[in-house]
Amino acid sequence: MSPNESGPARLDAHVVVRRPGHTVDVRLTAEPGDVIAVIGPNGAGKSTLVRALAGIVPLSEGHVRVDGQLWEGERGRRLEARHRRVGMVFQSDLLFPHLTALGNAAFGPRSRGVGRRTAEATAQSWLDRLGIGDLARRRPHQLSGGQAQRVSIARALAGEPGLLLLDEPLSALDVGVAMALRIELARHLADFPGVAVLVTHDALDAMTLANRVLVLEDGAVAQEGSPTEVATAPRTDHVARLVGLNVLRGLSEGTLVRLDDGSVLVTTTPAHGPVSACFSPAAVTLTPEQPAGSARNRWRAPIASVAPHGEAVRVHLEGPVGLIADVTPASATGLGLVPGREVWASVKATEVRVYTAI
Known part of the structure; x- marks a missing residue:
């Protein structure tokens, strides 16, 4: 055959x-x-x-x-x-x-x-x-x-x-x-x-x-x-990390999602009940000071690790939320991103996708 x-x-x-x-x-x-x-x-x-x-x-x-x-x-x-x-x-x-x-x-x-x-x-x-x-x-x-x-x-x-x-x-x-x-x-x-x-x-x-x-x-x-x-x-943290996405879980009321740690995430997608809110590492902006822009989702967190990731630099943030951010090598150098340093992370509401949790 x-x-x-x-x-x-x-x-x-x-x-x-x-x-x-x-x-x-x-x-x-x-x-x-x-x-x-x-x-x-x-x-x-x-x-x-x-x-x-x-x-x-x-x-x-x-x-x-x-x-x-x-x-x-x-x-x-x-x-x-x-x-x-x-x-x-x-x-x-x-x-x-x-x-x-x-x-x-x-x-x-x-x-x-x-x-x-x-x-x-x-x-x-x-x-x-x-x-x-x-x-x-x-x-x-x-x-x-x-x-x-x-x-x-x-x-x-x-x-x-x-x-x-x-x-x-x-x-x-x-x-x-x-x-x-x-x-x-x-x-x-x-x-x-x-x-x-x-x-x-x-x-x-x-x-x-x-x-x-x-x-x-x-x-x-x-x-x-x-x-x-x-x-x-x-639907799982393992898959989120595997495919390189940030996934935050909580209860949604309209366009506000109360996360498991008690903080509130703003989205542009109305929903009600348990949800998973997803956004890419490239959507996360890192700044040394509290951002003054339009992004309504902001967290202050220490850096857990910094490592090359393709043409970007991947930054893992610790804290109750825990985030992944991708920045350019120039930005990583200019911001002095090293493990242990605290930075502000921000994400615009328009960057967040919301899915009903199972």
Whole structure:
């Protein structure tokens, strides 16, 4: 078969895994072609979710069904991991050291009973597509980190899985290598006919590789939506920090939001009840003295940290509110922004977006 001849897969899963002191309880459905990014803080249950889908971790209850076939659930039925149509890519490549790149990539189809010649032809086609066809005869110790991870991706896709699981596949790579591989991966995920689940700590992965984002917190789904929906209206502090937004929560009465610390935020969006008020770090103005401009939202706070952030300088402010501000390097120098110094932060009401909290 060619890389794209496997039939479409539909995922219907309710993953419940109970361990002492922690329970993962996640419902997940997906259509053919969906790429779902799973994000959340450490310990949220992301890796447990993908390992349960793969059959590495048994369910405590619930079910996993792919393309109408029950993999685990009813009446104690459990299909072993090796019999599931799953391709997996981990943070570290985990290649078989005794096999060549070609042998590793051919492992999937070979394990399904495909003849050696056919399996190696399929594997070679994937190595070619991932730009490492000329490395087919090399063994893992002769490959760079980026090359080895490409072999891992080829191995996962050569098995023509209905479900592709990627657990932090780019996090161990250098920034430049990760960027190049992200572009390659995006192209192949766009053509993948099954369902892909991507665990990541990188907002760029979630925003560029996925068409849906699933946010986990404390083993449960805290938010789900398109990358744009999650980025512009994050429901958790972790996601807000991940996508680089300030999110303040409180009770709104008209255009006034009483924040959790008791202060009041002015907006231009009338609302009533619990809300999340969001604004970008670039919307925050820092001054050494109390600002005299039109901005009605003002806070005095000490600086927690100052660090380069792309072409800007990102400033983290402490205090009951806690803010992120992006300023130019010239402004950071001119204002003498250093940890411990107190500054005034201001935000115009027109810069604040308000969303009903859940």
